[in-house]
Amino acid sequence: MSNLAIPGAITCGVDQRRQRLFNNPDWNGLDYLDIAEDQLSLCLHFFGAVPEGLTPDNFGITGGRRICDIQVIDVAIDPSHDEEIDDCLRLTLNRRGDFSTYTLCLVDLPGIDPRFCCLDFSFKINCPSDLDCGASLPCPPMAQPSPDLNYLAKDYAAFQQLIYDRLALTLPDWRERHATDIGMMLVDLLAYAGDYLSYYQDAVATEAYLDTARQRISVRRHLRLIDYAMHEGCNARAFVTVATDSDFTIDRESDFFFITGADAVETDAGGFARLEALAAAPATDYAVFEPIGITGPVTFHAAHSRIALHDWGDSDCCLPRGATSATLVDHGDESDAAAPPHLSLQPGDYLIFEEVLGPLTGNPADADPDHRQVVRLTSVQPGHDALLNMATLDITWSVEDALRFPLCISSHRPTPDCDPVRDVSIARGNVIPVDHGQSLNQQLKPVEGIDLPGECACDAAVIEISRRALRYDVALDHAPITYAVPVAAGASAAALGAQDPRLAVPAVALADGRWEWQARRDLIGSDDDDRHFVVEIDDEGVAHLRFGDGMHGRSPDVGAAPIARYRTGSGSTGNVGRDAITRLVLRSGTIDGPMITVRNPLAASGGSDPEPVAEARLIAPGMIKAQRERAIIADDYAELALRDTRLQGAAASLRWSGSWHEARVAIDPASREDCPPSLLNAVDSALQRYRRIGHDLAVVPAQIVPLRLALHVCVLPHYNRAQIRSALLDSFSNRRRVDGSNGFFHPDNWRFGDDVALSRIVAQAMAIDGIETVYVTALQRLNAPDDRTALDTGRLILRPGEIAQLDNDPDFPENGQLVLDIGGGR
Template sequence: MMNNSLYRRDMYRRDKSRLYSCTNEQRRHEVRKRNLNGLDYLEVSDDQFYLYVYFIGALPENITKENIRIEGGQRIRDIQVIDVELEHQKDPTLDSYLRVRVDKYGDFSTYTLRLIGLEGIDPHYSYLNFSFKVNCPSDLDCKSAHICPGKERTEPEINYLAKDYASFRQLILDRLALIMPNWQSRHVPDLGITLVELLAYVGDYLSYYQDAVATEAYLDTARQRISVRRHVRLVDYPMHEGCNARTWVWLETKIDTSINLKDIYFITTYQDLPVSNPVLKIDDLRNIDSKKYEVFEPIVKESQANIELYKKHNEIHFYTWGNRECCLPKGATSATLLDEWISSTNTPTKQDKCDDDAPKPPNLERKLQLKPGDILIFTEVKGAKTGNQADADINHRHAVRLISVKHGVDEVYRVNVNNVTQDMPTPIVEITWATADALPFPLCISAIGLAPECQLIENISVARGNVILVDHGRTVTENLGVVAAKTEIMPCEGENQPADVTAVAASFYPSLKYAPLTFRQPLSKQDLHQAPATSLLTQKPRKALPQITKLISNYPSWSWTPQLDLLGSNSQDKHFVVEVDNEGYAHLRFGNGELGQMPVAGSNFSAIYRIGNGIAGNIGADTIAHIVFRQNAITGITPHNPLPAKGGTQPEPLSEVKLFAPSTFRKELQRAITAQDYADIVMRDFSDTVQRAAATLRWTGSWDKVLVVVDPLGEETNNNELLAAISQHLYRYRRIGHDVVVKQAIYVPLDIEMTVCVQPDFLRGHVKAALLNLFSNRILPDGRRGFFHPDNLTFGTGIALSKLVATAQTVTGVENVVVTKLQRLYELDNGELDNGILPLSSMEIARLDNDPNFPENGQFKLSLHGGR
C-alpha cells in the first residue's frame, strides 16, 4: 500500500439529496453502537487504478465486486470494478481495508463509490464521494469547509461619485422616492427630512475620513504632522520638534545662604506685576495670566539640587598685580582674582595652608569659595572712557567654567586687616578655564578716562559668581485618565465547552492639555558639571527629547520613559513616544506588546511635564527679574541673566521635511568604502576638534590598510586621546578587510630667509618687529592669526612665494621684499624659488615656529636694509 491522500466521509461527501451541511456528525457513533457498518474513508493509489476503502466497523466478509459501484464523472464515465481483496492488518493499531481495482482512472470531477446489496449497512454511510486526482500538485488544502450558505443579497445601485453632503442627501431622497412613493414631504421640520440630512452628514464625514486616510498614506500628500513624522522615520530621518532656550542666571545675594534648585524657578519681568520685590511666592502669581511672562527652571540633577550662595561672589575684582590700564586679551584662558581676608569662624590649632601651600595668617580665612567646576561670568560694568554704568558694552559678557583654582598671596602689595595689627599679604586666586571658553573679545580691566579729568577708571570689568544654568519651560501636572478595558470572548471550543472571557486594555492614546511641550537635548551629570560653559548653551534639536519628567501609572506603580521611537523597544520596556500634531499639542503613543509594553487595563496615568519651547525662550540679556519659591521663600536674592538666552528652535516645517527626508539617507555616510569616506566621517563627527582630515589606502601585501591623518584644531603636538577616540569611532564604519590606522599629520619644518628694504623714514627695529609678529604662529593683538599659525596651515597647503611677498608688503615701512631662501629645513634646494612655491604632499602640513629653543620646528630669518 502506497502513501496516498485520504478521503474522509465527513470531508468530501456531496450528496444533492442532503439538506444540511454539518461540522460534527454524531450519527457515526450511533452506527457503531448499533453494530451497523458503513463507509468511513478511502485512499487513491499513485497510479489511480486502486482504491483503498476503510469501513466504520469490521470489514464485510461476504463483499464482492458486484457490491461496489462507481458513479459519476464528466469526461470519463462507466468505470468498472475488476476485483476486490480484503486486507486484514495484524497490528491492532492499524485499520483493515478493502482493495478495489478499477479498469480505468477517472477525470478531475467528483466520483461516488456506493455499496449495494449488503446487509447491515447504514444508508447514510453507504456511499462516499472522492476524486481520482487527489495526488495531483495543488496549492490548496484538500479539506473542503462546510459552510452554511447565507442569504443572497441584492446590491443596490450606488453612485460612487456622491462624496459630499448635497450628493448624499439627493441620493437618499431618490432612493426613498423609489421604495416609499407615498412619502412626499420635503419640509425641513419633517422627521423624515431630519433623518435624511443626518445620514447625509454621516456619509459626508465618512467620505472625508476615507479621503483623509488615503491622503495621509503617502509622504508627498500627507498634511498631518504625526503622519509625516512616521513616514520619514522609516527612512531614518528624525524630524525634530524644536528645542527650548538656555541661559545663565547670576543670583545676586545679600547674605550667604543655601537654596534648593528644585524649589525655585525664574520669570521674566512685565509691567502688570503688582509687586516689585524680586522674590515671589507661587501665590503671588496665582491670579496672573501665565502668558504674560516666560518661565525658566534650573537644570539640575537630583544629587546636586542644593547650591551655596556667597555674598562675596556677587562681584569679584580682577587683580592686575599693581599695574594699570590693563585688559585680558582675546583668547585668554586664565586670570587672577582679588581675594579678601576675613575672620575665621574656627580656631585653628596650627598654621593652616591653602591648597597650593600659600601661607594663611592665623585666625583668618579667605572670603572667596571658588572651586573647579564653578561658572563665572565676566561682565563689563563701566564704560571704558566715562566710567558710567550706562556706557558699559553689553556685548562684553562671557561665561567660563573653571578647570583649576589656585590660591596665593602677593607679598609686594599688602593690605590692612581689622583684627591684625600688622599688614598682611594680598590674597589672590589664580583661575584657568578651558580653551573652548576662551575670551572672544578683549576684556578691559582699567583705563584712563576722557580729558580733561583723565582719571584712572578701575574695575571696568568684574567676575560674577553664584551662576546656575537654566532653560525655558514651566512644570505642570496633569491626570491623563484611566486605561479602559474591553472584553474579549473567544469562540466556543465545542459543545458544552465555553471559552474563557478575558479583559484586555483598550487603545490608550492620551493627549496633553497644555502646549507647547518642552523639548531639550539631555545633559549627563558629567556634562552639567564639567563641560565648557560655551557648549552647554548649544543644542542639537534632532537629539532633543520631550520633557515629560514623570509619567506614572498607579496599577502597577510604574514609571514610563520617553523615546524617539519604539523600533528598538521589546515587550517588557516601559517606553512611549510623543507625537505633536499640527496645532502643537502632544499625544502619547504606547507599545503594542511587542514593540514596547502595553499599558495594563485599569491603570490611571498621571504626567508631570514642562511647557515652553521654541524661539519664545530666546529672551534678551537682563530680562529675568524674579525668582519664585514653591515653598519657603528666602529674601535678599535678585536674579539676573547677563547673557541672552540662546538655542530656542522652532519645530521643523513639514515642507522642509518632505524636501530633505527622501534623500537624506543617501547622503549620510553609514559605511566607509573609499579612502575619502574615512576622512569625511572624521570631519563630520569630530568637527569641533579636527580642522581637516585626509586618508589613503595602502596595500600591505595581504590586505588594505587605511591611513587616516588628522590635523587637530590649534594642536601642534600629538594628541593621543583624540587619535584613540577617532580610531575607535571609525571601527564601526570600516569596510571588511580594512585595517584602520589613525595618525597625526606629518609636520614639515620650513627654512625661510627674506631680505627687506625699509623706507628711509622708518626705524628698522620697528619694521622687523612688525614682520616677525606678522609671520609668527600666534594670535595677533588685533585678533588675527599669524601667517604660520597652525590653523592657517593644513594638508597639502604649499607655501607660495608670491603670498610671502604680498604679506610682507602689508607692513608699514616696507619698501621692497626679496625672498632669498624657501625650502624644507635641513634639506637641499629643490628649486622652490625658481618654481615660486614650496609644494607639500596630501599628508604633510607646513610648520614654522621660529622658536630659538626649538630650531628644529622651523626658522624664519630677516635681513633688513635702509631705514634708520
C-alpha cells in the same frame, strides 16, 4: 455498453423520490456504493433487494482524466450478516482510477428507475482530506442586473440622492418626503454616516503619502521612515547672577526659579517673590526660567556679587583675547590687606566677566555691553601677592570659553586729566544657568481595558477572564511643551549655550505609582518591556503621548493612572534680552535678611521654533544622499572623520598592504599641533562602524612638513630695524597674537595639502608698517638640498596628506626655521 445513458442533471431542495423507492416491489435503483481499500472493487447498495442474474455487461464506468476505460470483470453478491444492513453487490475492476470523478451506470436492466440508475464516485474518497465529501448542488438564483449607482457620491447631498434613487427601485410605493417620517430620518442618518466615512476615507488617503499629508504628526512619521528627525524647536538658555548683601542658602534647586520682569508680581522687602504672587499676573506677562545642571543646596555669597580683577598694581591692564586664566582679588575691603579670604569659588562654578565702566571716561553709561562673557572654572587656586600684601585667587577656564574680546581691567582718562580708571571690568559670581520652561504636574486619565472571553479547561472549569488594555490616547493640557538638549556633565559655558534643536528631547516624564516612563524620539529600538513613550506635537501645538503596542515598547497596564511631570515654554520667545530676568521666585518658604538683585547680563540664546512642515518636506528627501552611512572610497573616510568637532582637517588614502586594502586616515587636531592618543582612539572607534568590509583601518597623526623660509627685507628710513624684526617674527609665528589673530604659521591656518604661496608670504610681510620691499630668498623643505623650484613657480607644493609647519623655535629647530635679512632703516 452501447445502451449506456446518463440521466440529465437536476437538483431539488427536497428528495421525496428516494423515499418512494425504498421497499418498492416494482422499482429499484442505486442508493450508494462503497470503495474497497485496495480501490479494485466496488460494493453497490440498492434501494431494494439486489437484482439477480447480473453480469459484468450490465455495468458501465465512464469518466477519468489520466486513467480511462475501467471495466467490470466480475460480479458477486456480498451477503450481510447484520439484519439491519442489506446485502451489496461486489464489482471487481480491472484497474484503479485516478483522482477525478467517475460515473457508474446500470445497462439494459429492467425495473431500474432512470433517475437512480447511475452514481458519481471517486476512487480517492477514502484519502485524507479537509474538504466535505458531500457535493452541494444548490439551485443558483437568477442573476439580477446591478442598479445604476452614482459611484462619485462623496458628500451629504449626493449620498441622500443616491439612497432616494435606490429606494425608488426597491420600494417604488414609498414616496413619503416629510422630515418627521421614520424613513426620511433613516435616509438622513445614513447620508450623514456616508458623508462622515467619505471624509474619513479621504483624510486617510491624504495622510498616507508625504507629498499630500497635511497634519504635522503624519509628516513627522513619514520623515522618520527615511531616517529624518523632524525637530520641535528648542528652549532658550541664559545665565543669571544674583547680587546679595548677605549669604543665604536655598535647600534644593527645585525650590526656586526666575522670571522676567512683571510689574503685577509683588516682592518682599528682600526682593524675593512667592509662588502665590504669580497668580496676580497673567501668564503671558512673564517667562519662567528654571535652574539646570545643578543639584542639591544652592548657596549665594555676598562676596561673589562683585569680584575685582587683580592688576598686580599696574595700570592700563587687560586680559587679551583668547585668555583662559585670570587672578581675582580675594578680600572684601581693599584698604585692609589683612582681611581674611572670603571667596568660595570652586571648579565647576560659573563666572561672568563684565565691563562696568567706560575705559576712556570711567562712566558706567559708556561701558560696552558686548564686553560680557560667561566662563566655567576648571581650577581655582588660592594665592597671595606678597608685594602688595593681598590675598588672591588664580582661576582658569577651558579653551572653549576663551575670551572672545580683550577685557580691559584698568586704564587712564584722556588728557588733560589722565586720571587712572580702575575696575573697568569685574567678575560676577552667584551665577546660575537657567533655561526657559515652567514645571507642571498633570493627572492623566486611567487606562481603559476590555474583558477577553475565557476558555474552558479540560475539567470543564472556566479559565479566569483576562483584561487587555485599549489604545491609550492622551494629550497634555498645557502647551507648548519644552524641548531641551540634555546637559552634559562638566560642559563648558560655551557648550551649554550652543544647542542643536535636532538633539532636543521633550521635557516630559510619567509615573504610574510603580514605574517611571521615559520619553523617546521613537519606539523603533524599544523592546516589549521598555516603558517608553513618544511625544507628538500636532498643528495646534498640543502634545499627544503615544505608547508601545507590546512589541515595540510596553503598553500601559489596565487601570493605571499616570502622573505627567512636564515643562511648558519653548521656542524663540525665550530669547529675552540682557537684564530681562529680574525676579527670583520661591516655591515654598521664605528667606529673611538678604537684599538681592537679580539680572542676566547676557541675553538668553538658543531658543528656536519648531521646524515648519513645508521646510521639512522640502529638504528631508535630499538628506538621504547627504548623510553618509558607509565609507567606500578614501574621501568618505576623511569626511566621516571630520564629524568629530575636535578636528580641523582629515585626509585619507587607500593602500594595498599585500593581503587587503588599508584605509589610512591622517587627522589634524584643531588649535594644536600634537595629536594625543586619546583622540586617535576616539576617531578610530567612530570610523569602525562605517568601515567597508575588506578594509583595514589605521588612524594616524598628520604628516608634518617643516619648512625653511628666508626673507630679505628693506626697511623704510626712520623705522627701527629691531622693531621691524620683532613685528615680522610675531606676524610669521605659530602662536595666537596679542590682537587675537593667528600668526601666519598657526596650525589652524593650514590644512592637508595646502601649498605655501610666495604671494601670501609677501602680502603678510608688506602689511607691516615700515617695510619698503620684501624678497623671498629661500622656501623649501627643511634639511632638503637647495631647491629653487618654489621660487621659480611661486609656490611650494605639498602632497595631499602633508601639512606645512614653521615654528621657528630655537629649542626645536627641526620644526621649521625663519631666517630674516633686514637692511635699511636705523
